Amino acid sequence: MSALQTVRDTVAGWLRSGEIELFIGYEAGTVPLRATPTFIRNPEDVDRLIWDATCENNLAAFLPKYRGKKVGIMVKGCDSHAVIGLLQEGQVIRENLRIVGVHCPGVVDVRRVAAQLGVPVEQIDDARIEGEQVIVGEQTLALRDVLFEGCQTCTCHAPAIYDVTLGEPVVDAAEGDSFAHVREMEALSAEERWVRFAQELERCNLCFACRNACPMCYCNICFVDRSMPRWFNQTTQPEDKQFYQVMRTFHLAGRCVGCGACTRACPQGINIRLFLDKLRADVQELYGYEAGEDAEAKPPLTTYREDDYNDFIL
């Protein structure tokens, strides 16, 4: 019996015993190279569950909706840190969760596949993953060449929290690599950084897919939706888009776990994680803290230590 079938049976068992009333996992989607979230309540339906490199969504984003309910979930390494983040913030209770932690070698980025083949993303009609290869029509690409950018420098392949696991352990990238893109940006002058930031956001539609895909963006009323005061307008003027991105980024300071769901959700392919990773790097440097590592840890922006970095306070 395959490892996946064992997991399916385990999930069916959890459902039958009443340990969970719902399991959130992935099933095959209708668009090539992208799986879709599935919500299973009936143990007979567990055969829908799949696991492969098309399973890119961070399903932890659905957990706050099921507060108080007993829920099972499939999480990749990165997603599992989001679960820990939600535990830290009291949004889920460990006893209510049954977690299938997956050793994830990385998820495929359809835009990269398209770029390598020199075709628009929508033109990829017939594609599948076979082992370490992505087969598109007559052409074959190496899966490792078309993984999502964040996956290529991932240091958290292993699930950090789980009840059962799936998959074989994967070698992490060297510790220094994951913030290389942040260092590159930091090396630029303030003006150059502003130009790059503004350019990156030119394509932003203000659709809020990034916010909605983020497991840590669960506020009942987001600053975006406030009308009194109206913090910014719903236009695609640069200042409105920039305001939104900056504010969301700062609201995630010390909370973002670096899962990359925002970047993968963006319909315009904007490199959103670049901004978030800058803050993650800063928080690590200034407070020696990483969100989503320890369910008991208190986030630095909610606690006070005498030796806290406070050079920014006048």
Add this chain to the structure above:
Amino acid sequence: MLSKKALTSTLYDLMDLYRVIAPCQRDGELRFDRVSSPREIVLDYGNTAKSPKGVFFPQNEAMIKFGRQVDQFNQIKQVPLDRTPTVLLGVRPCDARSFLLLDAVFAQGRYLDPYYQARRQNTLIVTMACASPRQTCFCHAFGSGPYDREGSDIFLRDAGDAYLVEGVSQKGRDLIYQGYLGRASQAYLDKAVEIEAQANARLADIEPVAGIEKLLPGLFDSPIWQEISEKCIACGTCTYACPTCHCFNIEDRVLANSGERVRAWDSCMYQFFTQHASGHNPRPDQAARWRQRTMHKFEYLPRNVGLFGCVGCGRCVQSCPVRLDIRGVLRRVRAAAEAAATAGANVEE
């Protein structure tokens, strides 16, 4: 007939007379925008990620501007309507049909939108037949297809090294007669037909949409909406990609001494779309919002204006971050209606 070699010079002539909006590369993506040279135009493409509805119904539009005088914003300035003669070149048949739905909303009946109408009345639609539909395309479920002329003023078909040019409307025919294009030989006509057959062969099987409007009212209280909407993250990407979605918000964008009243795209998928000032929200969850989205497109609009609020372009399917497929929604609706009908029939026995 227009040979592809002669296309550039023809377009230069066109650009002397008209503002030309066509697919071009902007900010790293292919989208409809004003072009200043024919060389920017991309006609050999599938479809743009964003629909061309922004040509008539921009994502943000200032409707009035105002200035402050002492302590009141009472200097009102009208925003001039945009009547620039325009050619919208290279839209696909699905998008050409979408404008008919937008017309029903903004340019018919009791409430006429002058901003929309000014642009629409001064624009000629030159459609390019769709030679390679995607597997997410389902225009044919509406009785349309990749070679449907509906909504076009001029219709172009690929015929190898030339385009066949047809005047569909009087406006279109008038423009064609202004230049000499030459009749197409049988060889070109045959080539165009061959390409059309290849296009049709690519269309995925799908049940016709017609009739679904009768099934929906009976499903208002069905549990399918909860199942359908469970994975929706309410981001609104589908609405922004859709050529027929047209709901909007109006807000004032105020600076220190001036401001504008802006109309901006909104989405029924957003949590606060129907939030009342009292705090009550009649569509409190995603299930209610998905039910509305489906019924608006496939029941209310057909009933009110005789057109579906969907042209089957598949953009929502491509861009949805969780791959919620509207074709799957329609299948669920049909299955639920059938199940209810069978259950009802069993009860009667």
